[in-house]
Amino acid sequence: MTERMRTHDDEHIPVMAKEVLNLLRLKPGGIYVDATVGMGGHAQAILERIQPGGLLIGIDRDKESLEKAHVRLKAFAGSLRTFHDNYKNLPLILNNLAIRPVDGILVDLGVSSYQLTSPERGFSFQSEAVLDMRMDRSQQWNAADLVNNASEAELANIIYRYGEERLSRRIAAAMVQEREKAPITRCSQLASIINRIFKVRGHQGIHPATKTFQALRIAVNEELQGLEEFLSEAFGFVKTGGRIAVIAFHSLEDRIVKRTFRKLAGQCICDAPPELCKCPRQALGLLITPRPITPGPEELSANPRARSARLRSIEKL
Numbered sequence: 607m608t609e610r611m612r613t614h615d616d617e618h619i620p621v622m623a624k625e626v627l628n629l630l631r632l633k634p635g636g637i638y639v640d641a642t643v644g645m646g647g648h649a650q651a652i653l654e655r656i657q658p659g660g661l662l663i664g665i666d667r668d669k670e671s672l673e674k675a676h677v678r679l680k681a682f683a684g685s686l687r688t689f690h691d692n693y694k695n696l697p698l699i700l701n702n703l704a705i706r707p708v709d710g711i712l713v714d715l716g717v718s719s720y721q722l723t724s725p726e727r728g729f730s731f732q733s734e735a736v737l738d739m740r741m742d743r744s745q746q747w748n749a750a751d752l753v754n755n756a757s758e759a760e761l762a763n764i765i766y767r768y769g770e771e772r773l774s775r776r777i778a779a780a781m782v783q784e785r786e787k788a789p790i791t792r793c794s795q796l797a798s799i800i801n802r803i804f805k806v807r808g809h810q811g812i813h814p815a816t817k818t819f820q821a822l823r824i825a826v827n828e829e830l831q832g833l834e835e836f837l838s839e840a841f842g843f844v845k846t847g848g849r850i851a852v853i854a855f856h857s858l859e860d861r862i863v864k865r866t867f868r869k870l871a872g873q874c875i876c877d878a879p880p881e882l883c884k885c886p887r888q889a890l891g892l893l894i895t896p897r898p899i900t901p902g903p904e905e906l907s908a909n910p911r912a913r914s915a916r917l918r919s920i921e922k923l
């Protein structure tokens with residue numbers, strides 16, 4: 607990673623940038639998509655390598671991040687088209703631009719460090735802010751709406767499924783008990799409700815609220831819904847020999863990416879014994895990363911937030 611990629615103010619350090627650039631085999635004049643442009647870290651590196659004549663289509667559902675990316679990428683304005691949108695609308699965006707096919711697509715999933723560390727965005731259990739967690743602030747409902755209106759069973763399911771939290775039922779019950787006294791509106795308020803449960807039970811390791819906050823964030827932003835369909839559709843827009851690269855930050859996301867890529871590569875995705883497997887075996891793509899790429903020790907010491915990242919790629923046949 608170059609110093610240039612690191613030094614912006616409140617910037618998000620692009621994860622596994624070198625590996626992403628190698629996988630995408632960027633070439634001058636190529637057309638690429640950054641489906642989660644965020645603060646423009648990967649986008650900058652891509653834009654530098656597709657000159658002259660290249661085009662990058664950048665999408666993000668977070669308007670503030672996109673505005674920051676514009677400032678960072680202003681030297682490349684002529685080679686960049688950005689869209690404040692959900693990446694699930696990529697087919698519509700490309701059809702409207704009459705662009706097909708593209709040379710490669712990057713999807714760097716999850717939240718950026720800008721979102722996580724901006725107290726007013728309400729993602730962090732360390733913040734006093736309103737429990738918000740919306741990546742797209744034009745969305746009608748936020749984490750506080752979810753926490754105060756979902757049933758106890760719904761909350762327990764969300765915390766269990768998306769947070770893989772063992773104490774999901776106990777936490778959901780405590781949330782419901784508390785909200786009966788007064789609405790839960792602040793990140794710190796929710797964090798202390800969770801803290802109390804863990805204090806009683808004893809706790810070691812990560813902050814007790816980590817898993818619940820992750821679960822609520824995934825639910826509020828519907829991060830897993832439609833990911834498989836999006837990746838399959840996006841693959842249809844890649845030219846022969848072009849690649850999709852995806853970085854996932856938790857196992858639930860990574861499992862979907864792995865399964866979708868295996869399916870596109872004509873591999874088995876079921877648990878049945880081989881003689882009973884009925885998976886379609888038509889290979890549309892070649893798995894470039896049969897096992898995910900993970901950050902090396904040097905990157906981890908410079909950017910500990912990269913520790914859970916898993917990078918996978920598939921090439922169109």
Ligand SMILES: C[S@@+](CC[C@H](N)C(=O)[O-])C[C@H]1O[C@@H](n2cnc3c(N)ncnc32)[C@H](O)[C@@H]1O
Pocket residue numbers: 618619620621641642643644645646647648649665666667668671691692693694714715716717718719741
């Ligand atoms: C990990 S950050 C990307 C960072 C970026 N690669 C960089 O180097 O600065 C993930 C970004 O994806 C965006 N995002 C997440 N889900 C999205 C979706 N469904 N559609 C569009 N953007 C999304 C988030 O708003 C966030 O800015």
